[in-house]
Amino acid sequence: MKIDPATDLELVRHLKASPAKVWRCWTEPRLLEQWFAPKPVVTRDVEIDLRPGGSFKTVMDVPGHGEMPGHGCFLEVVPERRLVWTDLLQGCWRPNSESFGFTAFILLEPEGSGTLYRAVALHRTPTQRDEHEKMGFHDGWGTAADQLDALAQGL
């Protein structure tokens, strides 16, 4: 896919786990809850309706901030290769009343016995991209990717 550095953020990692195991960790709610947010943030009540137009719900308990619900919509689902969703929509394509406003691409490719893992976030504007970077995109998504790989390797 085509990255626009002005509005997009990208994390690229080699993971030791296979694309099949990484995919399971992204798409099975009980697995996703174990790695999705950097600890000590707790992710719970995950709901995944894994189809284009399907709902993607999470709740995060953030120490000092309380409960942060998340509601998105899957746009593309290509097993073990490509998962795309946005928080601009919720399930059945309904516009979200509030959203940060991004589309996320999770792209998996076999690399040796592991996975070339790319997580790309597309934003509405350069300002919003910079805000997401300052919120800790690279550290946050990077730490979560470490947690994901550790979990996936043990499956």
Place this chain on the structure above:
Amino acid sequence: MKIDPATDLELVRHLKASPAKVWRCWTEPRLLEQWFAPKPVVTRDVEIDLRPGGSFKTVMDVPGHGEMPGHGCFLEVVPERRLVWTDLLQGCWRPNSESFGFTAFILLEPEGSGTLYRAVALHRTPTQRDEHEKMGFHDGWGTAADQLDALAQGL
């Protein structure tokens, strides 16, 4: 589909033209340009990439307001039955920097020799729905539907 009267607007019409002809008028740029906006508004430079994630571009010349470009993204494409798009995204799922913020469903069903035509707009909030209604949703989409039916019957 499930309508929420607080946030959604719906136009229901019987059209004399068949679903196949109505579909052509919605998906062929040179046809869409002829009916999409109530006259004297002129629609031009229409681009339609008819697939989920494909771009939907229009430019309207509105007397007294000038040029109004529109950029959306198709979400579902079921020929002669169901066309869904949103202006929250543009082609390839990229968030739009500016948007009114709605998802549109165009639903076609055979009804006699014609079409049961439903156009549904989903909004982010009740306030935004009411704003769209005051902008003239029913008159505007209704007049466009008349223009669509006249064009489709002549195909």
